Amino acid sequence: MSAPVLEVADLRVRLETPRGPAHVVDGLDYAVGAGETVAIVGESGSGKSVSVLALLGLLPASATVTGTASFGGRDLLAMSEAELRGVRGNGIGMVFQDPMTSLNPVLSVGRQLTEGLLAHGVVTGRAAARARAADLLADVGLPDPRGALERYPHELSGGMRQRVVIAIALAGEPRLLVADEATTALDVTVQAQIVDLVTRLQAEHGTAVVWITHDLGVVAGIADRVLVMYGGRCVEDGGVDDVFDAPAHPYTRGLLGALPARVDAQRGPGRRAPDLVAIAGTPPPPTELPRGCVFWPRCPVRGDVRCETEQPPLVRVGGTDPRPHRAATFYGREIP
Numbered sequence: 001m002s003a004p005v006l007e008v009a010d011l012r013v014r015l016e017t018p019r020g021p022a023h024v025v026d027g028l029d030y031a032v033g034a035g036e037t038v039a040i041v042g043e044s045g046s047g048k049s050v051s052v053l054a055l056l057g058l059l060p061a062s063a064t065v066t067g068t069a070s071f072g073g074r075d076l077l078a079m080s081e082a083e084l085r086g087v088r089g090n091g092i093g094m095v096f097q098d099p100m101t102s103l104n105p106v107l108s109v110g111r112q113l114t115e116g117l118l119a120h121g122v123v124t125g126r127a128a129a130r131a132r133a134a135d136l137l138a139d140v141g142l143p144d145p146r147g148a149l150e151r152y153p154h155e156l157s158g159g160m161r162q163r164v165v166i167a168i169a170l171a172g173e174p175r176l177l178v179a180d181e182a183t184t185a186l187d188v189t190v191q192a193q194i195v196d197l198v199t200r201l202q203a204e205h206g207t208a209v210v211w212i213t214h215d216l217g218v219v220a221g222i223a224d225r226v227l228v229m230y231g232g233r234c235v236e237d238g239g240v241d242d243v244f245d246a247p248a249h250p251y252t253r254g255l256l257g258a259l260p261a262r263v264d265a266q267r268g269p270g271r272r273a274p275d276l277v278a279i280a281g282t283p284p285p286p287t288e289l290p291r292g293c294v295f296w297p298r299c300p301v302r303g304d305v306r307c308e309t310e311q312p313p314l315v316r317v318g319g320t321d322p323r324p325h326r327a328a329t330f331y332g333r334e335i336p
Contacts, residue, residue: 004032004070007068009067011069012025012064015063017287022286028051029234035206035207037202038224038227039212039225039226042229042230045283048180052212055077056092057079091175095180095182099153105152112168113149120171136170137164162182163197170205176210182194182211183213195221216256220240228249230283231289233311236251236325238318258277281297292311315329
């Protein structure tokens with residue numbers, strides 16, 4: 001297997017708050033290869049977005065970040081601000097959740113696209129930058145790309161704005177694209193269009209993708225591997241088929257159990273789908289994480305007394321080398 005585009009090891013993020021230190025990411029490990037999509041999933045507050053903001057140096061100065069994040073043979077976490085500025089856009093493109101707040105409302109779409117192209121040295125001269133910007137808008141499926149260069153963000157629909165944000169993220173031809181809840185604010189039809197767009201662009205350019213979401217339906221359609229986070233920790237990771245078909249951690253089972261089930265042909269017409277299964281309780285605040293398994297207070301299984309006082313290790317529960325299916329559990333497959 002070729003070397004990963006991004007390899008994160010033992011990533012930890014601590015924020016100082018009035019209530020004490022908040023351990024928002026605790027020992028995260030994953031890798032993503034060229035042309036591969038790794039989805040990071042979990043409830044709000046699980047540490048998904050913070051984990052990637054930490055890699056790009058976009059957290060406040062009060063944050064303490066440790067671990068390693070190897071990208072192109074260099075550690076992102078050891079880079080200076082000037083070095084990171086050279087990586088953002090050129091090496092790593094970022095698509096944020098809300099396209100309206102990602103774009104400057106008083107600058108035209110063309111100005112915002114050409115600014116990045118010129119700053120990263122993708123082209124030389126404003127004429128070449130505008131031509132390249134129009135090509136990028138055409139690549140992401142925006143109608144009348146040359147006309148769109150003159151428009152302002154408020155003149156575009158939500159889906160069109162998100163396409164502009166994706167075009168900006170891809171302007172520097174990055175090796176890695178990070179999409180943080182890129183479809184959350186969009187209706188389901190536009191969501192599907194954005195997912196298809198990213199999949200197509202990834203296939204054409206071999207871009208590695210880290211897709212952050214709480215939407216497991218999107219994950220099923222786009223991801224190669226899945227990393228499930230809860231309370232700042234990885235509780236399960238593996239190939240998308242392994243995790244969806246044979247979830248080993250109670251939290252992953254709870255997430256999948258909360259998905260609406262389709263009525264398939266075997267149920268017959270008019271048969272009612274199973275009721276949704278809710279996960280009892282609420283996630284713990286990052287300033288008051290349990291001493292043992294972070295999910296233990298909400299766990300419906302509690303299959304091992306060690307869960308209350310010890311952090312269960314990530315152990316192999318299936319999958320194949322070199323990337324197995326792992327879960328943070330003491331009992332693995334013993335509990336159905």
